[in-house]
Amino acid sequence: MSESNPQNPRITWEGCSVLLDINDGDRLVFARLSPSSTIKIGNKKCCLSPLIGCPFGSLFQVETGPKGPYLLRLSATAAAESDHLKEKDDSQPTEGTNDNRSLIDNNKAQSLSGEDIDAMRREGATGDQIIEALIANSSTFDKKTLFSQEKYRLRKQKKYAPRVLLRRPFARSICEAYFKKHPARIGFMRVDALSLLLSLADVSAYSDVLVVDMVGGVITGAVAERLGGTGHVCNTYFGVTPYPMDIVRIFNFNDQICGRIVQTPVADLCSNQENKIEHFISHENTSSLETQPDADERSLSTTCILSDDAILEVQSVQEEISNDSLVKSVSVSETFISSGNGTSDHMDVDPCSTKSLDVIHEENASPVLKTCKSVKPGRQASPEAIKLWKENGFTSLIIAAPDLDTWKIVEELLPLLSYSAPFAIYHQYLQPLATCLHNLQTAKMAVGLQISEPWLREYQVLPCRTHPFMQMSAFGGYILSGVRICSNKPSHQS
Amino acid sequence: MLPIDPAKKNSFQNTICDGDLVIVYERHDVMKAVKVCDGLELQNRFDVFKHSDWIGKPFGSRVLSNKGGFVYLLAPTPELWTLVLSHRTQILYIADISFVISYLEIIPGCVVLESGTGSGSLTTSLARAVAPTGHVYTFDFHEQRVASAREDFGRIGLSSFVTVDIRDIQGEGFPDEFCGTADSVFLDLPQPWLAIPSAGNMLKQDGILCSFSPCIEQVQRSCESLKTHFTDIRTFEVLLRTYEVREGRMNCGGDNEGASVGSRPSKRRLPCSSAGSNGKETKGGSVMARPCGETRGHTGYLTFARLKCL
Numbered sequence: 142m143s144e145s146n147p148q149n150p151r152i153t154w155e156g157c158s159v160l161l162d163i164n165d166g167d168r169l170v171f172a173r174l175s176p177s178s179t180i181k182i183g184n185k186k187c188c189l190s191p192l193i194g195c196p197f198g199s200l201f202q203v204e205t206g207p208k209g210p211y212l213l214r215l216s217a218t219a220a221a222e223s224d225h226l227k228e229k230d231d232s233q234p235t236e237g238t239n240d241n242r243s244l245i246d247n248n249k250a251q252s253l254s255g256e257d258i259d260a261m262r263r264e265g266a267t268g269d270q271i272i273e274a275l276i277a278n279s280s281t282f283d284k285k286t287l288f289s290q291e292k293y294r295l296r297k298q299k300k301y302a303p304r305v306l307l308r309r310p311f312a313r314s315i316c317e318a319y320f321k322k323h324p325a326r327i328g329f330m331r332v333d334a335l336s337l338l339l340s341l342a343d344v345s346a347y348s349d350v351l352v353v354d355m356v357g358g359v360i361t362g363a364v365a366e367r368l369g370g371t372g373h374v375c376n377t378y379f380g381v382t383p384y385p386m387d388i389v390r391i392f393n394f395n396d397q398i399c400g401r402i403v404q405t406p407v408a409d410l411c412s413n414q415e416n417k418i419e420h421f422i423s424h425e426n427t428s429s430l431e432t433q434p435d436a437d438e439r440s441l442s443t444t445c446i447l448s449d450d451a452i453l454e455v456q457s458v459q460e461e462i463s464n465d466s467l468v469k470s471v472s473v474s475e476t477f478i479s480s481g482n483g484t485s486d487h488m489d490v491d492p493c494s495t496k497s498l499d500v501i502h503e504e505n506a507s508p509v510l511k512t513c514k515s516v517k518p519g520r521q522a523s524p525e526a527i528k529l530w531k532e533n534g535f536t537s538l539i540i541a542a543p544d545l546d547t548w549k550i551v552e553e554l555l556p557l558l559s560y561s562a563p564f565a566i567y568h569q570y571l572q573p574l575a576t577c578l579h580n581l582q583t584a585k586m587a588v589g590l591q592i593s594e595p596w597l598r599e600y601q602v603l604p605c606r607t608h609p610f611m612q613m614s615a616f617g618g619y620i621l622s623g624v625r626i627c628s629n630k631p632s633h634q635s
Numbered sequence: 636m637l638p639i640d641p642a643k644k645n646s647f648q649n650t651i652c653d654g655d656l657v658i659v660y661e662r663h664d665v666m667k668a669v670k671v672c673d674g675l676e677l678q679n680r681f682d683v684f685k686h687s688d689w690i691g692k693p694f695g696s697r698v699l700s701n702k703g704g705f706v707y708l709l710a711p712t713p714e715l716w717t718l719v720l721s722h723r724t725q726i727l728y729i730a731d732i733s734f735v736i737s738y739l740e741i742i743p744g745c746v747v748l749e750s751g752t753g754s755g756s757l758t759t760s761l762a763r764a765v766a767p768t769g770h771v772y773t774f775d776f777h778e779q780r781v782a783s784a785r786e787d788f789g790r791i792g793l794s795s796f797v798t799v800d801i802r803d804i805q806g807e808g809f810p811d812e813f814c815g816t817a818d819s820v821f822l823d824l825p826q827p828w829l830a831i832p833s834a835g836n837m838l839k840q841d842g843i844l845c846s847f848s849p850c851i852e853q854v855q856r857s858c859e860s861l862k863t864h865f866t867d868i869r870t871f872e873v874l875l876r877t878y879e880v881r882e883g884r885m886n887c888g889g890d891n892e893g894a895s896v897g898s899r900p901s902k903r904r905l906p907c908s909s910a911g912s913n914g915k916e917t918k919g920g921s922v923m924a925r926p927c928g929e930t931r932g933h934t935g936y937l938t939f940a941r942l943k944c945l
Contacts, residue, residue: 196840198944532646533647588660593875596874597872599869602858604859
């Protein structure tokens with residue numbers, strides 16, 4: 142991605158990953174921008190090319206032109222103008238006198254028919270004009286309260302002039318989007334829980350963070366984002382197959398950051414201890430195609446586990462592989478990108494749903510994809526790096542492994558941390574963390590032990606109508622945190 | 636505090652030196668920041684600890700007093716610092732802090748403006764997030780607080796990432812030199828709406844602002860004033876529920892010996908009776924968790940907004 146790595150990360154480029162917020166959060170879509178990529182909004186298919194080169198934060202509206210629907214960028218003034226139209230009632234500070242006493246639900250309030258609207262469209266009416274016409278022809282609009290007039294207008298706007306907001310994908314927005322649509326893929330981890338994990342594990346530039354990420358790569362990506370191309374995120378796995386980390390691709394990581402994301406089997410990190418890998422066979426592996434490492438990689442990791450002496454040899458094998466995996470990684474990204482949009486499915490399990498999260502797909506393999514091939518995140522850790530980690534210890538540990546025995550993982554991985562290094566363990570169930578805390582306390586392996594559960598509530602803030610949202614997420618996960626201490630019988634070889 | 640300096644990076648090789656700042660951990664709720672100084676002593680309720688005994692030990696070590704009491708010596712982190720810093724003002728705690736850092740999308744290299752500095756609890760986490768190439772500019776109108784904060788940042792080794800200045804941001808706004816340079820702005824002010832127009836001028840396009848206010852009336856007014864130049868205005872409340880864990884014996888029938896579930900609650904740490912060092916082999920006991928009885932019920936509302944894109 143080096144060539145497409147822009148001077149200004151606040152402006153999109155060809156090949157860049159974006160988050161599209163459609164109609165104010167109704168639908169969140171991850172997409173990769175290319176001249177040929179498209180998005181379907183309602184029944185309209187729009188080309189994403191007008192988004193290339195625009196600043197993140199730009200707002201677009203779906204308009205219909207002679208060549209069909211297209212995305213028109215709204216200038217701040219235009220957007221403000223139509224907002225102003227919407228909000229002019231708001232200048233009257235408090236509630237109006239209207240109420241719903243005279244509303245009758247007989248479906249006759251709107252005199253404009255579907256055919257009339259289609260006719261307007263054919264004549265080139267803009268979405269805003271259709272909305273005005275709908276309001277003018279609604280016999281009940283004037284009888285509504287100001288608040289419901291505003292809601293009516295917004296509803297019509299979403300239907301007849303949908304808006305697309307261009308967002309920069311960050312750990313925060315990625316986690317939020319997944320939590321909203323596919324919480325199971327990230328282990329039901331809410332964004333406040335993810336934030337806590339990163340803070341409690343003291344993730345900062347130059348950290349060497351040991352991570353067990355069985356939640357799709359969201360933790361790996363979030364840690365790499367905080368490292369900013371320094372330190373390491375060492376994504377470790379039990380057994381021979383690395384855990385999938387497809388979510389990492391949604392971040393716009395440059396080569397420098399991708400190079401800091403490495404994978405290594407636990408057995409390599411613990412090679413001075415007995416191999417205990419047979420205890421840990423991962424149950425939950427790879428639900429999606431692209432997460433299957435290709436055959437070469439699998440054999441590579443197997444070799445790593447078999448013997449330490451083989452490392453040098455493996456290194457040379459790795460060199461070869463990384464050369465020809467250039468080609469492979471292209472096909473991998475294609476697989477990733479081409480899922481979604483209602484066809485085969487990685488992200489979009491229920492295409493009929495109104496609120497959805499999906500990955501936009503490329504119609505044709507474009508040159509853009511080839512720029513993704515440079516540095517692939519998640520290469521095998523070098524023997525030099527592993528040696529350094531053994532000598533110095535990792536600076537912190539984050540675990541999110543819903544299907545493994547928490548205590549067994551901690552028992553095995555905690556000795557790999559420097560003394561006084563913090564750790565944070567995520568789980569969607571309390572009991573495994575309670576048991577783990579108890580065992581850590583009894584074995585005097587850590588201090589500052591704490592299980593916490595974050596609670597997050599969002600508010601509607603409007604003049605005279607401020608209150609918490611009627612619906613909220615009731616649960617975002619549990620976190621066990623603590624600090625490793627230097628025990629009297631050091632388990633470390635020094 | 637940050638692993639930027641390889642010589643100070645927490646590792647098996649690194650030991651406590653004369654002049655280091657350590658967090659002395661007595662219990663989960665009794666901690667203290669101490670600058671190690673050969674010849675000095677630390678006195679707690681019962682014991683006296685000689686600093687000279689600490690030098691050369693790894694961070695995370697357990698050290699003994701003259702009478703056999705012990706404490707742990709931990710390397711400072713922003714999280715521990717938040718627990719030990721001297722409260723000159725009401726401070727932000729970890730739940731709010733971590734959420735703010737994520738939501739403001741602060742990553743290495745960012746420029747962040749903050750007002751007021753207060754006790755500097757959030758500032759240390761901001762500094763960690765922007766390092767090694769970014770910078771935090773933090774302002775407070777209280778001269779003495781500014782001086783103490785500056786001293787603290789020096790003590791914990793963050794001076795190169797944080798600049799503290801005296802300025803009344805509500806009255807004067809942020810300095811013009813920061814116009815259009817900030818990736819994010821954090822406001823913790825009694826009347827944030829007065830500073831919002833200036834904050835808008837400081838932010839880069841699509842930059843994010845956060846305002847922390849304890850009262851909903853403040854939120855109401857802030858949101859009103861945000862409407863002109865900001866979008867994606869969202870208000871949250873984030874709290875933490877903590878759990879206490881104990882091993883209890885569930886009796887069936889009249890046998891009343893041993894700690895039963897109904898016995899008096901004890902905070903977190905429980906003597907693990909005869910389990911020895913291997914807790915998991917305990918017979919008949921089961922590990923149970925329940926939420927702690929009392930907790931912080933409110934800290935403040937966090938309002939986030941993005942500068943509209945031109």
